[in-house]
Amino acid sequence: MQLRKATEKDLPTIMAIIADGIHALAQQQSPQWQNGHGPREEQFLADIRHGWTYVLEEETIVAVASIIPGIDPVYEAIDGRWLMPTDSYVSIHRFAVKSTTANKGLGKRFLASLVAQCVTDGITDIRIDTHRLNIRMQKVALACGFVCCGEVVFPIPDGKRLAYQWQN
Template structure:
């Protein structure tokens, strides 16, 4: 398996995987991804920005994610507390794996390869991610891969007014003398 940056040639397979994810969530009565998000324009922009990575084997894309640098507007306000304060981080969004390979640990493999890549990046001290409160499968994958639940975020900045997600953070190998706080989340 190989983790690589996506190209526009990958768009049809990425869209298919996102569509599979949308259908799985709908079948579980989870309203995540049930509107226009993520749409083709978002996926194209991710690729053009150089944010999309794909997990590939034998010319087949098995999984995809957007790895976005800089301050994420949806993460500015949190009902809770991030593990780091004013530390450079990356946000992971739009994680999905192929329905043809679901149940084979691909999401975990995708995360582990992302972490290996991020741990070699300079000045990135944490990774943030969020997911829908009913998306138990993604919550399991996120927690299993070393993320700590830090609170709830509002997705209004992403155009999803009234939608709140669980937020998570994971420190990278690059953490230096950053001020780290300990958050205890009470549900």
């Protein structure tokens, strides 16, 4: 397995994984990413151009996520409390793993690799969120050392998310 920065050539595969993720969330009865509120191609294109999107390859791309630096206004309005309230953190967004790899531990390995990349880059305040009904992502976050700190609300329908911070 190899973690690497995504390129524009990866965009069709990335969007296929996102479409797969949207379908998997719907199967779990989660409203996350539904009804046009999932990650969009133009978001990934901008993230790729900034160098923020990473993919996990195992012969082919099996997972994607973006590590976004800077203050996330949604995270600033947490109903709860961050472990380390700082103004220098990254947020992991648009995290998706190909459903055909489900139950193989790739989600945990991918998130652990993203955390390791952040630490290598000198970043230890790492945040992530997911919908309350996305049990798989909650388990992955907890298994990788994240702690639930409260709830944040994105300005979309069903925008409440559990907010996690990595505890090193």
